[in-house]
Amino acid sequence: xxxxxxxxxxxxxxxxxxxxxxxxxxxxxxxxxxxxxxxxxxxxxxxxxxxxxxxxxxxxxxxxxxxxxxxxxxxxxxxxxxxxxxxxxxxxxxxxxxxxxxxxxxxxxxxxxxxxxxx
Amino acid sequence: xxxxxxxxxxxxxxxxxxxxxxxxxxxxxxxxxxxxxxxxxxxxxxxxxxxxxxxxxxxxxxxxxxxxxxxxxxxxxxxxxxxxxxxxxxxxxxxxxxxxxxxxxxxxxxxx
Numbered sequence: 001x002x003x004x005x006x007x008x009x010x011x012x013x014x015x016x017x018x019x020x021x022x023x024x025x026x027x028x029x030x031x032x033x034x035x036x037x038x039x040x041x042x043x044x045x046x047x048x049x050x051x052x053x054x055x056x057x058x059x060x061x062x063x064x065x066x067x068x069x070x071x072x073x074x075x076x077x078x079x080x081x082x083x084x085x086x087x088x089x090x091x092x093x094x095x096x097x098x099x100x101x102x103x104x105x106x107x108x109x110x111x112x113x114x115x116x117x118x119x
Numbered sequence: 120x121x122x123x124x125x126x127x128x129x130x131x132x133x134x135x136x137x138x139x140x141x142x143x144x145x146x147x148x149x150x151x152x153x154x155x156x157x158x159x160x161x162x163x164x165x166x167x168x169x170x171x172x173x174x175x176x177x178x179x180x181x182x183x184x185x186x187x188x189x190x191x192x193x194x195x196x197x198x199x200x201x202x203x204x205x206x207x208x209x210x211x212x213x214x215x216x217x218x219x220x221x222x223x224x225x226x227x228x229x230x231x
Binding site for chain 1 (some may be wrong): 120150157159161163168169170171174175179199212219220221222223224225
């Protein structure tokens with residue numbers, strides 16, 4: 001059974017750096033083709049894909065946010081970490097992590113964590 | 120980026136009737152070497168994460184009712200709910216994964 005869970009601060013101040021952790025079970029990031037992605041959703045708005053890390057350590061980023069994002073993995077802890085620098089109120093959103101199998105579609109999602117950016 | 124658009128923005132359908140949602144990509148998502156369309160559909164209910172319904176444009180995810188079907192190729196795709204049930208009220212998103220993933224803006228489905 002694959003599960004993912006996001007954790008991190010619920011409130012950050014403008015200009016701060018956000019660090020979110022995705023802790024997963026039921027699969028290994030050592031397995032070929034597997035990846036973990038971060039996707040966000042501002043309140044009442046559409047989904048926005050942010051970043052993806054593959055089993056081999058390769059990473060992909062949203063072109064519009066690439067300069068602010070870093071995604072890393074700790075295979076031994078079954079965790080993937082996303083950092084986003086220079087947070088702004090427009091970054092207020094529910095942040096999800098999701099499991100990627102063979103194609104970059106996402107069959108398993110965490111419940112999401114709401115991050116509010118406010119002074 | 121490949122830009123995804125969806126139509127309509129919202130629709131209301133009577134119970135038991137057909138619901139059709141359209142999705143268009145700004146460039147093809149058909150990979151010629153394997154003849155696969157890199158297109159997925161999701162359902163999202165309030166307060167819940169998205170649920171994968173369809174991938175490779177027409178392959179139904181395990182456990183998804185067969186009233187949900189996906190079709191199309193290249194740049195134009197359709198999600199069809201053949202007989203709308205009350206539990207299908209949700210927002211539906213298409214997503215391409217031909218390049219770095221992008222989602223459509225969503226289509227809200229309600230009961231008429």
